[in-house]
Amino acid sequence: MAVVSSKIRKKPGPGVRFTGAIRRYWVLYLMFLPVFLYYFLFNYMPMFGIVIGFQDFKVTRGFFGSEWVGLENFRSFFDSMYAWRCIRNTLSISILTLLFGFPAPIILALMMNEVRNKPFLKTVQTITYMPHFISMVVMSSIILTFVSNTGIINEVLRTLGLPIIDFNNNPDCFYPVYVISGIWQSVGWGSIIYLAALSGIDPTLYEAATIDGAGRLRKLWHVSLPGIMPTITILLIMQVGSIMQVGSEKILLLYNPATYEKADVISTFIYRRGLTEAEYGLTTAVGLFESEINLILLLTADRIAKLVGQRGLF
Amino acid sequence: MVESKRGSDLTFRIVNTLILTLLTLACLYPCLYVLFASFSNPVELYTGSKILLWPRGFSFNAFSIVFRNPNIWRAYLNTILYVTSSTALGLGLSILGAFVLSRRVFPGQRFFMSMVIITMFFGGGLIATYMVMRVYGLVNTVWSQILIGSMNTYNMIMVMSYFRTIPDSLEESAALDGANDWTVLWKIYVPLSVPVIAVVALYFIVAKWNDWMTSAIYLTNRNLYSLQLILKEILLSGNEEVAGMNAAASGGAADYQAYSEAVKYATIVVSTLPVLCVYPFLQKYFVKGVMLGAIKG
Numbered sequence: 256m257a258v259v260s261s262k263i264r265k266k267p268g269p270g271v272r273f274t275g276a277i278r279r280y281w282v283l284y285l286m287f288l289p290v291f292l293y294y295f296l297f298n299y300m301p302m303f304g305i306v307i308g309f310q311d312f313k314v315t316r317g318f319f320g321s322e323w324v325g326l327e328n329f330r331s332f333f334d335s336m337y338a339w340r341c342i343r344n345t346l347s348i349s350i351l352t353l354l355f356g357f358p359a360p361i362i363l364a365l366m367m368n369e370v371r372n373k374p375f376l377k378t379v380q381t382i383t384y385m386p387h388f389i390s391m392v393v394m395s396s397i398i399l400t401f402v403s404n405t406g407i408i409n410e411v412l413r414t415l416g417l418p419i420i421d422f423n424n425n426p427d428c429f430y431p432v433y434v435i436s437g438i439w440q441s442v443g444w445g446s447i448i449y450l451a452a453l454s455g456i457d458p459t460l461y462e463a464a465t466i467d468g469a470g471r472l473r474k475l476w477h478v479s480l481p482g483i484m485p486t487i488t489i490l491l492i493m494q495v496g497s498i499m500q501v502g503s504e505k506i507l508l509l510y511n512p513a514t515y516e517k518a519d520v521i522s523t524f525i526y527r528r529g530l531t532e533a534e535y536g537l538t539t540a541v542g543l544f545e546s547e548i549n550l551i552l553l554l555t556a557d558r559i560a561k562l563v564g565q566r567g568l569f
Numbered sequence: 570m571v572e573s574k575r576g577s578d579l580t581f582r583i584v585n586t587l588i589l590t591l592l593t594l595a596c597l598y599p600c601l602y603v604l605f606a607s608f609s610n611p612v613e614l615y616t617g618s619k620i621l622l623w624p625r626g627f628s629f630n631a632f633s634i635v636f637r638n639p640n641i642w643r644a645y646l647n648t649i650l651y652v653t654s655s656t657a658l659g660l661g662l663s664i665l666g667a668f669v670l671s672r673r674v675f676p677g678q679r680f681f682m683s684m685v686i687i688t689m690f691f692g693g694g695l696i697a698t699y700m701v702m703r704v705y706g707l708v709n710t711v712w713s714q715i716l717i718g719s720m721n722t723y724n725m726i727m728v729m730s731y732f733r734t735i736p737d738s739l740e741e742s743a744a745l746d747g748a749n750d751w752t753v754l755w756k757i758y759v760p761l762s763v764p765v766i767a768v769v770a771l772y773f774i775v776a777k778w779n780d781w782m783t784s785a786i787y788l789t790n791r792n793l794y795s796l797q798l799i800l801k802e803i804l805l806s807g808n809e810e811v812a813g814m815n816a817a818a819s820g821g822a823a824d825y826q827a828y829s830e831a832v833k834y835a836t837i838v839v840s841t842l843p844v845l846c847v848y849p850f851l852q853k854y855f856v857k858g859v860m861l862g863a864i865k866g
Contacts, residue, residue: 282751293720304697305693366585381849395804525696
C-alpha cells in the first residue's frame with residue numbers, strides 16, 4: 256500500500272519534505288528547541304570562541320577586533336620551559352591513573368560479585384560509593400591533613416620508628432598522593448557500571464561451567480571477565496581518549512608552588528596563566544592542542560579496538 | 570577432588586571478604602575521623618596524637634563557632650539556590666532531549682543526536698568559554714551558577730536509554746485516544762521512568778552541591794560565593810577570619826590554634842552532612858537506574 260502510493264505520487268522536493276516534516280513533527284521540534292538553544296549557546300559558541308587561540312586577544316577589543324597572529328601562540332608555548340613540564344606531568348599522571356586506577360573498579364566489581372552475604376555486600380557498596388559524594392574541596396583538605404607532617408600517616412611512620420615524609424612539599428610525592436587518593440575516591444563508584452554488566456550475564460553460563468567442574472576462580476576467569484569485556488573496552492577507549500587531559504579541580508586544590516614542578520598539568524597551567532595572568536590567546540591555544548591530541552587518541556583507540564574484534568565506540 | 574575444590578573455594582571466600590572489609594574500612598575511616606575530630610575537645614585534639622578511634626574529650630564548641638559564622642550561612646543559602654535552579658534546568662532539558670532523541674526516526678533527529686554527542690568529545694575549553702560567557706554578561710552573576718554546566722550529556726543519554734525500553738504499544742494506544750507527543754511524555758514516559766529520573770536528579774544535585782570549579786572561575790563577588798568557595802578559603806587557604814574565628818577570639822579562646830583546627834572539621838561536617846543524609850535513601854534508586862540506563866554505554 257505504502258509502496259504503491261509513493262510510486263503514484265511524485266517524489267516530493269526538499270522544500271515540500273521540510274514543511275511536511277515541520278507540520279507533522281512540530282511538537283517534537285518545539286520540545287527540542289530549548290535543548291538546541293542550550294547546546295548552541297553553552298557548547299557551540301565557546302567552540303567558535305577558540306578563534307582567540309589564533310589572536311593576540313585583548314578583552315577591550317573583543318573577538319572581532321583583536322589582532323590575528325596565526326600560530327604564534329602555539330609557538331610561544333612550545334618554546335617556553337613550561338611546555339615540557341606540563342606535558343610530562345599530564346602524561347605521567349594519566350598513565351599512572353590508567354595503569355592503577357582503571358583495573359581497580361573492575362577487580363572490585365568482580366570481588367563484590369562473588370559475595371553471597373547480602374547485608375555485607377550492601378554495607379560494602381554503601382561505604383565504598385560514599386567518597387564520590389563528598390566534594391573535591393573537602394576531599395583535598397582531608398588528603399592534605401592526612402599526609403601533612405603532623406598528620407595521621409606520618410604519625411604512624413613515627414610510631415613505627417620510620418623517618419617522616421614531607422608529602423605536601425616534596426614534588427616527588429605528588430604523583431603517588433594524587434593517584435592513590437584518586438583510586439580511593441573513585442574505585443567504589445567506578446565499580447557500579449561493571450556490577451551492572453555482571454548482572455546481565457546469562458546465569459546458565461555459570462551453571463554450565465559448574466557442571467564442567469569449574470571452581471569459583473575459573474568461573475570468574477572464563478565467564479565473568481569475558482562477560483564484561485565489552486564494557487571494559489568502551490571505558491578503556493574513553494580513558495585512552497583523555498590521556499592528554501587531567502582535570503584541573505583536584506590539582507588546583509592539592510598543589511602549591513613547592514610542588515608545581517611535578518604537579519602542574521596542562522589544565523592547571525591554562526587556569527593559572529589564563530584566568531589569573533590574562534594570557535588568553537596563549538592558553539586557548541594550549542587548550543586546543545590538548546583537545547586535538549585527545550581526539551586523535553580517542554579515534555585511534557576506537558580503531559584499534561575494532562581491529563582486535565571488539566565493539567568500538569562509534 | 571571435591572574436598573580440595575571446596576577448600577579452595579573457602580580460601581577464596583575468606584580472602585575476598587577480608588580484602589573487601591579492609592577497603593570498606595579505608596573508605597569509612599577518613600569520614601569517621603572527621604566526625605570524631607569535630608566533636609573532640611579542640612585543645613586535647615590539637616596537642617594529642619592524631620590517631621583517633623573515638624572523639625578525644627567531647628565538645629560542641631567548634632560547632633557553635635561554625636553555626637555563628639555568617640559566611641557559612643550565606644554560602645549555604647546561595648548554594649541551595651544554585652542547586653535547585655540548575656537541577657530543575659538540567660533535569661528539564663534532559664527529559665525533553667531524551668524524549669525527542671528516543672522517538673522513532675524523524676527528519677533532523679540524526680543531526681540533533683550528533684550535535685549532542687560531539688560535545689562529549691570536544692569543547693571550547695576554559696578560556697574560550699569564559700570569554701563567551703563574558704560577552705553574555707554572565708560573569709559574576711547568579712545566572713553563571715545556574716546556567717553554566719547545568720546540562721550533562723551523559724545524564725541525558727541515560728534517560729534516553731531508559732525511554733527506549735518503554736514499549737511502543739503504550740503510546741500507540743494513547744495516540745488512538747488523541748494524545749500528542751507532549752501528553753505522551755508527561756502522562757506515560759515520565760511516570761514510568763521515576764527510578765532513572767530520581768538517579769539523574771541526584772547526579773545533578775550532588776554535582777552542583779560539590780562544584781567548586783564553576784564558582785571559582787566565574788565568581789569574585791563575595792555575596793554570591795557558593796559553599797564550596799567558602800570551604801576552600803576555610804579548609805585549604807586557612808583563612809581564619811572567614812572561618813568565623815574572630816568569634817572565638819572575642820570569646821576569649823586561649824588556644825586559638827587548636828580551635829581553628831577543630832573548626833575546620835566542624836565546617837566539613839556541616840557542609841557535607843546534607844548530601845550524605847540524602848544519599849542512603851536514594852541509593853536503591855541509583856544502582857537500579859545505572860543498571861537500566863547505562864548498559865548501552
